Amino acid sequence: MTKKKDYSKVLICRVLLFDLDGVLVDSIANVERHWGEWAQRHQLDAQQVLKTIHGRRTIDTIRQVAPKLPAENEARYLNDMQTLDTNGVTATAGAAKLLSQLAPEQWAIVTSGPATLARARLRAAQLPLPRLLISGNDVKQGKPHPESYLKAAELMRAEPEECLVIEDSLPGIEAAHAAHIPAIAVGNTHPRNELKSAELWIPSLNLLSIIDTEEENEIALAVSE
Structure with a gap:
């Protein structure tokens, strides 16, 4: 974990919930x-x-x-x-590094695509498979409905307010907020002005890192300048 660096903000949560396309993989x-x-x-x-x-x-x-x-x-x-066909699918900048800093029980993926497609893209991007993957086929109503994020929080045994969502699209941010989960917007797919409803906007996952915390079962997510 990173110990010393200049940060603009540190966010605390128990579980990170990642969207897939445009967040962890560039597809x-x-x-x-x-x-x-x-x-x-x-x-x-x-x-x-x-x-x-x-x-x-x-x-x-x-x-x-x-x-x-x-x-x-x-x-x-x-x-x-x-x-x-996963031709051209790669990991987004900073994705592999960020995931490597998290324990398996600290993160999950919540995607609108089916699980088979999500796993194919993760393999193409050479990223680890999560313990929990909520796909579009696992819910009755897709994003922007909150069902997928609420289900992920429940299966991760966390309250919604203990989670933090990382998204790249407005439907995903709306789904997170409808689930009462704060969201970080990553600017890989849409311009910043289209994602201004998120609590925080970053241009890349490269700006995020996990830092030490004295609290057990807590994630301290630092945002670099």
Whole structure:
């Protein structure tokens, strides 16, 4: 753990809940390529579709942009294609270092994608698999509904106020807040002004590190200048 450094802020929590895409893994080029091809195949405006996809379950986006299509079948196709093709998926800056500073019981992943896709991207990015992964298939209602974050907190045996969410999209931040969990926004996917509802905005996970704390079962998350 880091012991001496200049910090702008230190946040205390028991559990860190990470979104996956745009937070721990950089998959934006891969995601937008597959969604763009899908939109063209169905003669949809690809640019309009791409504005709606981040932070939400595939099936929810399809229901919004193409309500006449069989959403379950189309979502399965898109998720399967992305699971098979992880070309260009890498770890985001600072992700591996931050996770290496956490004990397995201190963090979990809460993603809108299916578990098989999440694990494929983690392997492609050479990041560790979490003990707990809440996927879009594990909940009845996806982000921005709070179900996924509330479920993660419960399974991590923590109260919502003892958790801290790290997100990159507005639906994810809204889900965290609806669960009464504070959120850090990472600027990997959207500009800062679109994520201003988060308690804190950082450009990269490189600015986060775990520092020593005297309290047992406590995470002290330091934010560098």
